[in-house]
Amino acid sequence: MGSIVEPYWDSKLPIYEITLSKIQKEGIDCLLIDVDGTLINRKSTRIPKAVKDWIFESKKFFSLYLISNNPSEKRISKIAKDLEIRYKFNALKPRKKVTLEVINELKCDSKNIAIIGDRIFTDIVVGNRCNIKTILVKRLGQDGLPIKLNLTLFMENLITFFIK
Numbered sequence: 001m002g003s004i005v006e007p008y009w010d011s012k013l014p015i016y017e018i019t020l021s022k023i024q025k026e027g028i029d030c031l032l033i034d035v036d037g038t039l040i041n042r043k044s045t046r047i048p049k050a051v052k053d054w055i056f057e058s059k060k061f062f063s064l065y066l067i068s069n070n071p072s073e074k075r076i077s078k079i080a081k082d083l084e085i086r087y088k089f090n091a092l093k094p095r096k097k098v099t100l101e102v103i104n105e106l107k108c109d110s111k112n113i114a115i116i117g118d119r120i121f122t123d124i125v126v127g128n129r130c131n132i133k134t135i136l137v138k139r140l141g142q143d144g145l146p147i148k149l150n151l152t153l154f155m156e157n158l159i160t161f162f163i164k
């Protein structure tokens with residue numbers, strides 16, 4: 001058993017570079033996907049084309065659900081509408097409540113569910129607490145490309161090192 005802050009899979013890739021067959025090989029059927037930083041930069045409103053293409057391709061293989069901590073329903077519902085995916089906003093990760101609601105709604109065995117996100121202390125911790133698989137991805141910048149220096153992740157890794 002790994003620690004609560006340890007991702008099941010640290011992809012070191014932006015979401016759109018993750019190979020779908022690799023996720024399938026893990027036995028995963030359902031993907032809970034974080035929004036800000038994972039699909040789109042927190043400050044931008046346009047979803048990068050590479051992300052859109054990846055999402056629409058992955059719909060052929062997986063049930064998708066967006067789970068965002070962002071309190072703006074306006075922002076998250078617009079992104080969800082563009083991608084045609086169900087969503088939860090203000091999800092309060094790493095609290096379990098909303099994530100567990102989604103897990104129940106999906107009717108998918110927890111061993112076949114993964115959460116994908118760019119943060120350890122929200123996405124990875126909530127996934128581990130809910131006993132689902134966790135995939136850490138690189139945070140997207142405003143240009144839609146992975147940012148080079150992710151200070152949040154740097155701090156999270158530093159803290160993780162000391163609490164392990």
Ligand SMILES: [Mg+2]
Pocket residue numbers: 034035036037038117118119
């Ligand atoms: Mg995020």
